[in-house]
Amino acid sequence: MDTEIELKFLVTPELGEQLPALLQPYHISQQDQQHLANTYFDTADLALGSIKAGLRIRSQNGQMEQTVKLAGSQVGGLHQRPEYNVPLTVHSPDLSLFAADIWPEEVNVEQVQQRLQPLFSTDFLRQRWLIILGDTEVELALDSGEVQAGYQREAIHELELELVKGDVSQLFKLADELVKAGGLRLGAVSKAQRGYRLAGFGAAPQLQMLEPLPLTQTDHCEQTMVALLHKGLAHWQHHEEGWLAEPGERLEWLIQLREGVSLVHQTLLLFNDQVSHRVNSGWIDDLLWLQQQLSWLDRAQMLAYLTADKGHYLRRLDCQSSVLSLLEEQQQQLPNEADIESLFYSARYGRLMLGLTHWLYRQDWRAGLAAEQAAGLAAPVAELAQQRLDESWHVLRHSALGEEQLTGERYIQQKGKLRRNLMVGLCFSTLYSPLDSIGFRMPWLDILRGIEDLDMLSPLAEVQESLEENEAGELKSWLSRKQQFLLEALEQSRRQALQLKPYWQ
Incomplete structure (x- = not known):
């Protein structure tokens, strides 16, 4: 069993073309290119998907391998999942080839095996570089291709940085250097998740209001702080993905994205005594910058309401037509779809997401705590x-x-x-x-x-x-x-x- 530790990015085609040049300063021990064809399997009632497991068969150079990835953890764009691989001789999944003890107790492996069916496939070209960073090895994989489910297709433009061995901080350090070029966006949705959606087995992202975090009187400060930060980041990324899936006029998605950003910032302020000395000032500055970048949303909401239904709000005014025309001119001055997408792929936005993800992963607030501060983290x-x-x-x-x-x-x-x-x-x-x-x-x-x-x-x-x-x-x-x-x-x-x-x- 291997545990993947990897960062997933969505990339612009321009960044994909620049990547070989960006990697030139690094020690590259291996480099190759592969065509990978993958078929994903599950039952009609998603017996594997319901336990957050994914099963695929990968075909490569005439060889086949089946892989199951079980439920893991995700922070921002950092994914950690147990992974099991076994070779195959036929293109048909066989769950009995995996060790029986990898499955949760509630899974009847024999019944699942009998009901497996192909749901979707991915087909892409993978360019790989193995980067040596001292005692650390990081594999970069640039994937270009598509997800296909029946007649439905969706493009793949992704970059994965996987820790092969060594220090995970080196993984983040390399990612941080690449992010400076722009064109990278931390991805919270995997190829498999996109495939499930495309096949009609997963709902498209739905707009969500920010709800309170369930708490009890026995919860301690650190536990609550971490849960609030994860909730804010998840809300933020969910609505980023939702807007990008169908941008257009969906202003409410950006409003909720801002709510997630605000929750992250407010949480840091609430627990300032416990974390202020360990917060990296770089990404905190970027967090404040992002809130400023989103400040136009209030004006956009106002104008959207005033101009809705051909200015219905202004219907009692004889000058409705003149006012409506002027308001629509104001709307034209607001950031447009291309501006917003450019923000999400900008170097500073990428640095913010990467810095916050790294800080949460390392649990930096614990390092160098004085006794009084440690007690504060453990207090109710x-x-x-x-x-x-x-x-x-x-x-x-x-x-x-x-x-x-x-x-x-x-x-x-x-x-x-x-x-x-x-x-x-x-x-x-x-x-x-x-x-x-x-x-x-x-x-x-x-x-x-x-x-x-x-x-x-x-x-x-x-x-x-x-x-x-x-x-x-x-x-x-x-x-x-x-x-x-x-x-x-x-x-x-x-x-x-x-x-x-x-x-x-």
Whole structure:
């Protein structure tokens, strides 16, 4: 049995062409090119897929080998899975050739064997380089071809870096150098997963709202921190994959991607005392950079709503047509599909994902801990939760949201602060009674939605200057009524919310 430790990247065709030149500075002990044909098998009810196992037969130079990969772990684009290989003489899988003890107890191997059928295939050209890095060997495999299921086909452009032996940090170091060229994106979805989807046995990515992490009073800080970081990263990558699978106008996928990024950042802030001295400042800076790169999404949401259904929101305005035209001009200035895809394949984005993945894999926060910090990691998370929720509530109460009365502009300025506050609550909410936590959070969520509705009027205020005098006057009057209505509702909600008793005290 081997345990694969590998990084998987999706690559642009341009990077694939540059790769041989990028590898020239390294000591290459072997280099070859292979044509690989693989057929993947499972039962009609996915008996193997349900236990996260994959079975394939690989044909290469007239030789055949069957491989089963069992459930492993994944962090970002780093994959670790137990792998078993045996040679075959016929192109038909035979599970009895594997040792019986590799299978989970619930698997009836004989029954699965009788029901196996081919589901999909992959056919690709693999260029391989074996890189020597001191005592470490890393195999690079550049794959170009396609996944096929019936008449359905999907292109393969992937780069895998597999640790053959030695130090996994050298694997990351090599990957980091390659990422600097751009054109690489850490891949969370394997060829097999893509094949299952193509064959109709796996659902396309579905949009998901960010849900609270289930916690108990006995969970400790380190356990919770790691779980929150993994949850944020998984949410982030899931929506990155979803957008790339069908980009177009799917703005909501990018909004949820940003939610995953925000959860990762907020988690690092919440556990700052435990991890700050071990966080690599390079990828932390990149995390802040990415949030800035995504800041346009608020404006995009506003404009998408205002222009939906040919400007239905503006239907009572005589100047609807003129306003709609100006808003659509603003939309044209936003990042487009090519800009977003370029971001996902950029060197800095790749460095961020790789740095965060490496940090999680190495569990860097443990190195060099003082006794007090180690105790903090092992302490019950409930103690930290109460402290952080108290701090967050104090900040909120002493912000403009705690003042006697706010203008529309002041409300809008508090949007980011309120979002961060609500994210803190989301991180720890399941430690408390759902009735109490939801009852406290809902009014503040309503206030956030009210602020977002108020901010949505901002693009309309900006276009007034470009309208004819009579149209500008009509829009100004309409905006004034809308703003007054929203402000009155916000003031009422805020007064009620400020009277609520914190559920964690």
